[in-house]
Amino acid sequence: MNALGIVVISVLGVIFAFVLYRMIVDIIWNKRLEKFHKTNENPVFKSPLRMLNLKRGMIGASTALLALVLVVTGVFDLSQTVLDVDTGKLKTLEYAKKAHSMEDILDKMNADDASYYYGPEAGNGALAPEEDLDGTTASQKSIVGTNNHVESVEESDTVKTDGDLIVFADQYNPDTLQLFEVDENGLLTKLAPIIFDKYYISSIFLTEDYIITIGMEFENMYTYYDQDHGIYSMAYVGWYPTLYQGKANVVSRDTHDIVYSIKTNGLIKAERLIDNNLYLIFNTYRQEASILPKFIEIKDDVEVESVLPFEDIFFFDQIPAYNLTTILSLNLNTFEYDAEAYLGVAEDIYVTKNAIYVSGYYYQEGIFFFDGGNKTHLVKFKLNTETGKVSYAASIVLSGYIENQFFMDEYQGHLRVATSIQWDAFEKNRLYVLEEDETTDKFYIVGLLQDGIGKPQERIMSVRFFENFAYIVTFRNTDPLYTIDLSDPANPVIINEIEEPGYSTYLHRFGDQQLIGIGYDESFGVKISAYLSENTSLPIETFYFKDDSPEYSWSYSQALNDHTKILVSPDLGFIGFAVSKTTYGNNQNTYSSAFYVFNINFEDEDIIKDPIIINHTGALYTYTVDKAVYIDGIFYTFSNLSVVSYNVSTSSIMQTVDLKS
Structure with a gap:
């Protein structure tokens, strides 16, 4: 995963943890409040916290689901690279991907329908080169x-x-x-x-x-x-x-x-x-x-x-x-x-x-x-x-x-x-x-x-x-x-x-x-x-x-x-x-x-x-x-x-x- 992916997933994780923390704290304090009212025989009013916790739960679940989707789909995966044998430098792969397993290869091949494939007719229709010599021997034969x-x-x-x-x-x-x-x-x-x-x-x-x-x-x-x-x-x-x-x-x-x-x-x-x-x-x-x-x-x-x-x-x-x-x-x-x-x-x-x-x-x-x-x-x-x-x-x-x-x-x-x-x-x-x-x-x-x-x-x-x-x-x-x-x-x-x-x-x-x-x-x-x-x-x-x-x-x-x-x-x-x-x-x-x-x-x-x-x-x-x-x-x-x-x-x-x- 690249740096941006780490930052995004970390932020989503913090949001999810904060929402989960607030839900737990609210539930605990709500239980204590109900117990206090019962002990002192005070009238108990319906708490709006249930609706608030429901909203917080939906936010937390959505955040977790989004983080899971981002990880599974590899949106923030580290870019793959290939070594250029001519320059000795690394090139970033934007079109191609490297296979990691036989499953990658089979999934790719099974995902495509080859019925549309038909290659051009055989034959080269060629236009010729300028160089045509096999080469010459030491005796310089033509x-x-x-x-x-x-x-x-x-x-x-x-x-x-x-x-x-x-x-x-x-x-x-x-x-x-x-x-x-x-x-x-x-x-x-x-x-x-x-x-x-x-x-x-x-x-x-x-x-x-x-x-x-x-x-x-x-x-x-x-x-x-x-x-x-x-x-x-x-x-x-x-x-x-x-x-x-x-x-x-x-x-x-x-x-x-x-x-x-x-x-x-x-x-x-x-x-x-x-x-x-x-x-x-x-x-x-x-x-x-x-x-x-x-x-x-x-x-x-x-x-x-x-x-x-x-x-x-x-x-x-x-x-x-x-x-x-x-x-x-x-x-x-x-x-x-x-x-x-x-x-x-x-x-x-x-x-x-x-x-x-x-x-x-x-x-x-x-x-x-x-x-x-x-x-x-x-x-x-x-x-x-x-x-x-x-x-x-x-x-x-x-x-x-x-x-x-x-x-x-x-x-x-x-x-x-x-x-x-x-x-x-x-x-x-x-x-x-x-x-x-x-x-x-x-x-x-x-x-x-x-x-x-x-x-x-x-x-x-x-x-x-x-x-x-x-x-x-x-x-x-x-x-x-x-x-x-x-x-x-x-x-x-x-x-x-x-x-x-x-x-x-x-x-x-x-x-x-x-x-x-x-x-x-x-x-x-x-x-x-x-x-x-x-x-x-x-x-x-x-x-x-x-x-x-x-x-x-x-x-x-x-x-x-x-x-x-x-x-x-x-x-x-x-x-x-x-x-x-x-x-x-x-x-x-x-x-x-x-x-x-x-x-x-x-x-x-x-x-x-x-x-x-x-x-x-x-x-x-x-x-x-x-x-x-x-x-x-x-x-x-x-x-x-x-x-x-x-x-x-x-x-x-x-x-x-x-x-x-």
Whole structure:
């Protein structure tokens, strides 16, 4: 209880004690007076003290009841605090609360109805980063790898390389890592694969010492948790439920042995590598028998199990608790970890060098159509990459929803956030500029643009921030591409609008005012366009993947929904991605999958050059090209059947490595 609470309760206590004292004294003296009158045979008059004592009793009872209510409700409880791992100072919690027991967690989760929860559609609609290099080796090879969103924050991928080794996590063989050694001439030597038992790999990291796999471990369960009855039951004969648990393995590059593993009781939603710290974000859900985050570490064949303490779990009174989201930081030198968690909603993750932002989407019932609709709860955790510590920092509720991580951007002390509508004529697309309070867990809105972003009922399809500019694409029938000036954070201004049929789901900045966009044409086939972001109303050039033949054709690319599938380097002047095409005609279907590389030069008359097409041979629908990496003038493209290398200097296929042999 804080000082004000102590004073108020003390005053109420004194009033109650005084009233009680006066009632007792009056009763005693009234009894003595009655006895005196009877002894002296004096006439006895009705005393007004009974009514007075009744009033005093009511005052005393009300005072006691008020004090009890104040204590029980915690109105004057001491403010909870959290240590800011960046500044080392304490911050007062005004929005979040710390859990003290399992009862706190269960009460919060049981108090909320999850039936209103429906997250945004899968896919990133992403607008790309400027930094895209995996990094260079000591030999200073020219390498283009994972298309990272933020500089110095490495994202996981299905293909990783450092120029000497290429590691491929084939999604069609999720228990296997394919390894390739790159010689001085760029030729590949296929090494023995690493095969895991009862473990599916979703993505990987590659460091100087380790290959890090992110995935899930599974096992068939002979008993299962019956949610309806809250008990464990025997599985039916012939049917065994499968238990999936998120797991990260740290594998030695030299020996291919697993030197360390950490397993959770939830599924890993996102992961990042910053310096020598691995960050895992995973969810456990309200339906699970054990909601508390649990970690099982495996090192030298020894398992150590631990559970996150209650004081490291936060919740918010006004936010529904659909799941429990945990932020875990693992030091790859010492294999020590730190973690915090919160009850709420969690969908999209944006990570900078010093912070993790988690956004969640929920529906809030309004009062007479006011203050209701789609809401986004945004939560910030601060990171200290030197100590490996994680700490909750701030949160805010915004109108609308966030589609993906590219809707958020941190720049010069401000967080810029775009929120979209869901085809609702009464809603607006918005661009917020937020600033974190230094002493509490609040965000302040320092700037807001809520008019002019999209025409009626157009929702935001993609967002990209770069320094003082934001590029926002909206869509319903046409694709407006807005350029917004954010040089004055308190006064965002739209300075340009481009319209075209279809829309872009991905934009990449190639230079001052120069953008390349990948997206859908008006027939929902794949297209790539070049834009100038100021003083233009149309794209300056577009390449369509459809042809002029009478047959019906359809094209699709994973790059439309996953920015890591794009290989891009403005410095080297290219952008590439895999495209699958299906053509229907002459009573037959033709399917192909290839990697397309476009050379880009805004100084030439033809900005987008005709693509280099790197084909992979295969039977109908039995293969798909996944992605590529670039090392010293050679594109290495990967499918589930083969690796095809293309040499830029000779303009020819250099090598094909069969993955099925």
